[in-house]
Amino acid sequence: xxxxxxxxxxxxxxxxxxxxRPATTNGSGGARTGAQTFDLQSVEVAQHPTERLTAEVIGVxxxxxxxxxxTAVACRAExxxxxxxTAMAHEKLDNYELVPELFATLEWxxxxxxxxxxxxxxVYDLGSAGLTLSVLDVxxxxxxxxxxxxxxxxxxxxxxxxxxxxxxxxxxxPGDAAGFAELDALCRDAxxxxxxxxxxxxPAPEGLVLLSRENFEGLITVPLEDSARxxxxxxxxxxxxxxxxxxxxxxxxxxxVAAVLERWxxxxxxxxxxxxxxxxxxxxxxxxxxxxxRRAAHPGAAHHSSPFARSSGSSRRRRRELSGAGLAxxxxxxxxxxxxxxxxxxxLVGDDSGxxxxxxxxxxxxxxxxxxxxxxxxxxxxxxxxxxxxVQAPAPVVQEAPPPRTQDAPVERVxxxxxxxxxxxxxxVxxxxxxxxPGLPPIxxxxxxxxxxxxxxxxxxx
Numbered sequence: 001x002x003x004x005x006x007x008x009x010x011x012x013x014x015x016x017x018x019x020x021r022p023a024t025t026n027g028s029g030g031a032r033t034g035a036q037t038f039d040l041q042s043v044e045v046a047q048h049p050t051e052r053l054t055a056e057v058i059g060v061x062x063x064x065x066x067x068x069x070x071t072a073v074a075c076r077a078e079x080x081x082x083x084x085x086t087a088m089a090h091e092k093l094d095n096y097e098l099v100p101e102l103f104a105t106l107e108w109x110x111x112x113x114x115x116x117x118x119x120x121x122x123v124y125d126l127g128s129a130g131l132t133l134s135v136l137d138v139x140x141x142x143x144x145x146x147x148x149x150x151x152x153x154x155x156x157x158x159x160x161x162x163x164x165x166x167x168x169x170x171x172x173x174p175g176d177a178a179g180f181a182e183l184d185a186l187c188r189d190a191x192x193x194x195x196x197x198x199x200x201x202x203p204a205p206e207g208l209v210l211l212s213r214e215n216f217e218g219l220i221t222v223p224l225e226d227s228a229r230x231x232x233x234x235x236x237x238x239x240x241x242x243x244x245x246x247x248x249x250x251x252x253x254x255x256x257v258a259a260v261l262e263r264w265x266x267x268x269x270x271x272x273x274x275x276x277x278x279x280x281x282x283x284x285x286x287x288x289x290x291x292x293x294r295r296a297a298h299p300g301a302a303h304h305s306s307p308f309a310r311s312s313g314s315s316r317r318r319r320r321e322l323s324g325a326g327l328a329x330x331x332x333x334x335x336x337x338x339x340x341x342x343x344x345x346x347x348l349v350g351d352d353s354g355x356x357x358x359x360x361x362x363x364x365x366x367x368x369x370x371x372x373x374x375x376x377x378x379x380x381x382x383x384x385x386x387x388x389x390x391v392q393a394p395a396p397v398v399q400e401a402p403p404p405r406t407q408d409a410p411v412e413r414v415x416x417x418x419x420x421x422x423x424x425x426x427x428x429v430x431x432x433x434x435x436x437x438p439g440l441p442p443i444x445x446x447x448x449x450x451x452x453x454x455x456x457x458x459x460x461x462x
Contacts, residue, residue, distance in 0.1 A: 008061055008071040009038075009284025011101065011277070012054050012080065014129030015155075016250075017043040019057060020280040038284065040277055051080065055087035058096070071096040072287035074104040074279040076132070095290050101125075102134055102143060104282030105248060110138070111285055114270050118243040120144070121270075122235060124227075124261060126251025128154040133231050135238050144238045152227045154188070154251050160219045161187035161211060171207035179205075191216065195253040217256045224256060228264035235265065244268045248275040 009020040019041040043057055054073065062068050073096060075081045081098050088096060105123060109115045118138060125132040130150040136143055162183050165171045174180045186202050190211045193200040202209040235242050245267050247257055252275035262269045272278055435443040 005067050005069050007284050007287035008058065008068055009074070009104070009280045009282065009287060010054060010058060010071065011074045011104070011279035011283060012050060012076075012084070013045070013127055013276075014050065015045050016128070016276070017045065017050070017054050017057055018277045018280040019043070019061065020277060020284045021061075022284055036281075038277075038281055040274070040280070049087075051083040051087040052090070054084060055091040055093060058088075059091045059093060062093070070287035070289040072099050072104070072283040073097070074099055074101040074283040076101045097286075097288065097290060099283055099286050101279045102136060102146075103141060104279045104286060105246075106136055106138065106141060106282070107285050108278050108282030109246060109270075109272065111282075112272070114272055115244065115246065120238075120240045120242050122231065122242050122245045122265075122267075124231060124245055124247045124252070124257075125249045126152070126154065126227075126247070126254075126257065127249040127276075131227055131251075133227075133234050135234060135240075135242060137240065144240065145234050147230065147234055149227065149230060152223050154191075154249075155184070156223065157191060157220050157251070157254075158184045158187045161191060161209075161216065164215070164219060165204075165207070165209055165211075170210055171204045183209075187211075192250075192253065195255065213255075220254070220256065221260070224260045225264065228260050231261065232264055242267065244270055246270045246272070248272065248278045250276040252276075 006021055011018045011020075021039040021041075023037045023039050043053065045053060058071055058073075062071075071093075073084060075084055075098055084098060088094070102123065105125075106115075109121075115121055115138060121136055121138060123132070123134045123136060125134070130148055131152045132146065132148050134143060134146040162171075162180075165183075165187070166173055171183065174183055183204065186204055186209050190200045190202055190209050194211065194213045194216055197213075199212040200209075201211075231245070245261050245265055247261065247269060251257060252271055258269040258271050261267075
């Protein structure tokens with residue numbers, strides 16, 4: 001792309017803003033890479049508002065005299081996109097487009113051929129403010145999973161180095177916030193130099209920052225392994241098999257990062273050159289001029305045409321509509337259930353305007369455990385008389401035959417005496433024909449009637 005008509009690619013980090021401007025085509029790289037060389041610029045954020053400073057950097061680049069035909073800004077979240085839109089409007093910039101950071105990253109990796117042959121990749125983006133873990137489908141550009149960890153970051157590694165230097169007595173404890181900020185900056189420089197050397201020594205205001213790669217790796221091994229464990233959980237949560245892990249961001253320059261991830265995931269690890277500028281260079285490849293007609297119709301709102309804007313609002317509105325419909329149906333079901341339980345089923349839902357409209361009835365399903373049936377027009381039957389109190393039944397009495405005429409004492413029959421429940425009735429008094437055996441009920445021997453006894457002939461002489 002000629003210098004008279006160039007584009008800008010911008011990525012917005014928590015501590016640094018990266019600007020990529022294509023320079024010349026790298027023809028020696030062959031068809032596989034197809035990569036371009038870029039003029040790269042890095043702007044430290046320091047204490048400035050990040051989005052406001054980004055808009056100012058773009059405004060200065062546009063006013064530098066070069067014919068910038070398009071600008072694309074890679075951003076991580078919708079909240080950041082809205083803040084960038086407001087800052088751009090404040091700088092009166094309208095020829096720009098916001099793109100998702102993951103899309104810009106994937107565009108650059110695809111252009112350079114570093115992910116050729118991989119259908120699904122994981123992106124391990126370690127920046128100064130946190131770690132973002134994502135799984136992407138290369139062909140469809142779909143984000144299958146993403147997770148943000150702010151506990152593991154480049155700034156956290158800097159604080160570990162600073163604390164180690166203080167504990168070792170190499171530097172004095174800073175007395176104020178400015179002193180801590182200066183020490184953190186020195187430790188960050190030492191960390192970055194260890195990417196290409198095995199030891200570093202930097203003078204401090206009150207001491208010397210002395211750090212070896214071995215000591216530094218000993219400080220960050222545990223948090224790196226924790227992040228690898230989380231990444232492994234993310235990989236297993238998606239349905240597709242992940243083919244490789246791509247490490248980007250400033251933290252990707254640490255040699256130990258790739259080694260830990262490869263050991264924990266058993267996947268090939270891709271580490272692009274200048275990993276902190278991958279998103280900015282990918283944004284430059286995605287930059288397209290915004291038509292003047294659209295800029296005139298919607299000044300300052302050009303970014304709403306980007307995939308980033310389309311990927312959020314419509315799906316959330318749809319989910320809200322479905323949720324609202326589900327709540328309405330659920331409320332009707334609950335009201336109907338309460339009405340049927342109270343016996344108001346026949347006129348639960350209907351026209352209460354009083355204009356004679358027919359009421360909509362809800363049929364009540366019969367239940368086996370229903371206590372209060374739905375009222376009907378038939379008269380209710382009279383309640384049955386109350387049942388008498390249970391009385392203990394007396395012991396059975398065998399009906400006896402009449403005694404013989406010669407017997408003076410008939411068999412005594414004892415009627416059961418009434419007794420209050422639940423006390424048992426007294427046992428009958430044994431008579432002459434009753435045999436009592438301990439542990440058994442009384443046994444009554446029946447008396448044989450006289451007419452059934454055979455008559456013997458009279459004895460002689462009587």
